[in-house]
Ligand code: GLV
Ligand code: MN
């Protein structure tokens with residue numbers, strides 16, 4: 001194979017192989033596949049292990065130097081003609097329980113395709129290149145989300161992450177050991193210098209498709225606040241207990257669902273609010289619930305507005321608990337301030353998308369991403385491609401093949417520039 005050590009950014013950019021890329025998306029999407037479409041690979045389950053094994057195998061076939069760290073993040077590195085910190089691509093391969101095949105997976109598979117296209121063309125970059133997949137980005141089984149990247153970057157202590165108990169009672173540490181991905185590479189930014197990080201991801205929202213635009217240059221990520229509430233009331237007979245004498249935990253949960261929708265509408269702007277998980281006990285038709293466990297997900301691109309939504313929620317829950325005569329406790333599951341990506345990275349994505357002849361617009365991300373954590377340690381950018389119908393965290397998630405190819409080509413060019421130039 002021909003090697004061109006002095007590859008210049010202006011030279012022809014190696015072609016990617018769409019069949020190989022889509023073949024890998026389908027192959028990974030086949031692991032944990034749900035009947036009728038979509039995929040379930042909750043973090044650190046057997047299905048996650050099988051997905052990891054497949055991607056690891058691809059990394060090894062590419063001859064990457066693979067490191068697995070103590071929280072199970074996997075980083076495959078391709079040497080550059082010079083040493084130093086790599087330009088990193090990546091995302092996550094865990095999914096929500098009813099996920100699609102693109103969320104996260106695309107960013108990892110696209111990174112591998114970029115490396116393989118460079119191999120095929122015999123191009124070696126100055127800086128090393130790396131592809132990473134981070135553990136438990138989704139946070140659906142173990143909170144917080146972005147757990148692996150947080151430990152990688154250093155703002156979440158390894159011990160605390162390993163001790164995290166999930167929705168099924170198991171801990172991250174036990175599950176990581178069980179699936180064989182408790183590695184020995186050190187965590188924390190000092191042990192993992194990264195020159196720049198670029199993540200290709202589906203938008204997961206409706207903006208690009210609605211405007212007929214192919215590429216999103218992501219400006220940042222909105223703030224995220226997750227809280228779990230536990231309500232303790234009194235079980236009693238549904239037929240005999242007068243309404244005025246009830247201490248109904250279920251009522252509190254129901255009122256909060258209504259309240260957060262109204263709050264989001266009142267605050268307006270980017271505010272969104274969701275009760276996505278709710279459990280009542282004893283969960284029987286003729287018994288007043290004595291227990292409710294539910295989560296509230298609040299998000300806003302404006303940090304002050306996000307804080308206001310949290311304060312209003314807590315005040316409401318206190319009032320409601322006292323009126324109904326129930327006890328309420330809460331704990332924070334995840335809390336992230338809004339993030340703005342490096343302006344030079346946003347410019348670069350936008351500029352390259354233009355140069356490649358794609359329509360492009362800047363936009364914020366409504367979803368959380370590992371990129372928002374990597375942004376704490378290096379210049380970071382994200383490239384979005386459209387989501388059909390704005391649908392994600394749903395088995396019907398879909399992005400058209402030509403849009404995926406456009407996104408991967410933008411990724412390839414962005415990464416080549418970052419790997420070849422001094423800035
Ligand atoms: C994680 O992907 C989230 O945005 O909930
Ligand atoms: Mn994702």
Ligand code: MN
Nearest residue numbers: 096103138393
């Ligand atoms: Mn997701």
